[in-house]
Amino acid sequence: MNDDTPTVAVFRPNDDRLDAAVDLLESLGAEPVADPMLAVEPTDATPRTDADYVVLTSKTGAGLVADAGWDPDDAIVCAIGPATADALRDVGYAVDLVPEEFTSSGLVAALRDEARIDGARVEVARSDHGSPVLLDGLADAGAYVHETVLYRLVRPEGSGESAELAADGALDAACFTSSLTVEHFLEAAAARGVRQDALAGLRDATVGAIGDPTRGTAESQGIGVDVVPEAATFEALARGTIDALRSADGSGR
The missing domain is CATH 3.40.50.10090 (Rossmann fold)
Structure with a gap:
């Protein structure tokens, strides 16, 4: 984890949902990477x-x-x-x-x-x-x-900042909110020429998926999933992902 402030990618659409997600992650002590994957x-x-x-x-x-x-x-x-x-x-x-x-x-x-x-x-x-x-x-x-x-x-034009961070080993966690955000993340990574490096970077990060269908899509693409919250809400996903990240970091991950 980067110092005491984890860098967490969030893929919500670029509207009030993204604003709320960024605010929530900041309140949990994270540095959000707002990278909308859906338009x-x-x-x-x-x-x-x-x-x-x-x-x-x-x-x-x-x-x-x-x-x-x-x-x-x-x-x-x-x-x-x-x-x-x-x-x-x-x-x-x-x-x-x-x-x-x-x-x-x-x-x-x-x-x-x-x-x-x-x-x-x-x-x-x-x-x-x-x-x-x-x-x-x-x-x-x-x-x-x-x-x-x-x-x-x-997929919005210009998306993929989080993929480059993952490829550089600078992304601590990612919160996938649908199967399509997984697919678009990988498309954006491929468009930037970093697909394999981004996948490698996610293996060293904490990955949250909002539900079993999203987890299934991620795992089918070679992305290991650490967190699937009981409630299929972004708040539950974000809190679960941050908790898992900090637990893993504390155990010497």
Whole structure:
């Protein structure tokens, strides 16, 4: 660890989420490396209006449907995770269901418990990189599923500062918040000609992944994961990663 202030890469989109992540890491005594790996390109699509259930999976989606004036009518509105639920409520939507497990499989399990899910129309409104687990799980439960892509997620131009730091051995930790942040990190590293060195640098760093799908993607690319928090929130990820980093440093890592 660099002196007493660890250098920690954070890959949140360049909006209030990145600002909040930087503030949190600073409050935990870390030096954040703000390296956004996701940029939003809206498609201008809106969810269908004839669904029994509508599933929103992100704060970004909540903002886009609100900006478009979408009306859920009598549909049961579902959110994956408290952050998405809070974002929907902040823009005036009632949220009827938030699963205990903030994942696609957790939502499938919660909806399967609904007596009417078999044969129900379920609209899933999200990014173009949503997990097939949600659609397949709902279909397996007997639902008629339709997906609306609200926005595309692309790698921002100029990303990759954290990859160069990792390649130089100057990155103490990284907090990956989705499979796509892992993929874009490696793309940015390759674009800068440091992919293999960045992978080597991550082996000497503490790596956090927000959930099992993100961990799976990282490990499939040769990135060892040290931390997966119980709660799939950035705060839990950041705190867990910093704690693991300091424990490893104290044990002579």
